[in-house]
Amino acid sequence: MKQPAEDEVEQIYLAFYPRLVGELTVVTGSRATAEDCAHEAFTRLVLHWNKVSNHNSPIAWLRTVGYRLAIDEIRRAGRLAALSEHDPQPRLDHDQLRNREIWQAVLELPAHQREILVRRAVHDLSDAEIADDLTLPIGTVKSRLSRARTALRARLGEPS
The missing domain is CATH 1.10.10.10 (Winged helix-like DNA-binding domain superfamily/Winged helix DNA-binding domain)
Structure with missing residues (x-):
């Protein structure tokens, strides 16, 4: 049987996951990266639920974590691009x-x-x-x- 906390997290996931992925796709330019960041944000939500559930808006906390993860990915991609050799760009x-x-x-x-x-x-x-x-x-x-x-x-x- 599910615990009340599991129900709350599941409701947040069902209601907010598509929207978070959409926002992060715009931020990162990649749906796959956005999905990775959203999954990680929800993982952290579960791990920190006892603390986050006391916030005024757990969704705001989740969104902030997702955005920070996305920014980290953008920075990481920039560093990797700087290290990679020249790749011909398609027209x-x-x-x-x-x-x-x-x-x-x-x-x-x-x-x-x-x-x-x-x-x-x-x-x-x-x-x-x-x-x-x-x-x-x-x-x-x-x-x-x-x-x-x-x-x-x-x-x-x-x-x-």
Whole structure:
């Protein structure tokens, strides 16, 4: 028979896993990496459930862990790419090049800006919803979102 804690974790998993994978896919640019990070985040949730269950929002804790794991993976991939030998790149059409340029610009944003930008652009969350998810003041959410948009426009050579 399942324990109440197992039921709670299972409910969180069923309700939130697809959304977390979606967010992390946008952050990492890879669904496989996103799934790995989400699985690891849920593993840590189970391991630390006694502590996390006392938080105001276990989902916010889970999301934060997932994002930190994703950032670690991005950094690791960058280090590996720097060490690898030159690989010939396939030819890409204009739209593919532009999408790659946009994703690269998003990945270059600081993690705290990227996190808010993904919640707005991918999940269409309001400032208040983002603030609640991340336990941040709404003014912080607005300023980070504004800075992220400004940085993206600058990186992509678009007018402000």
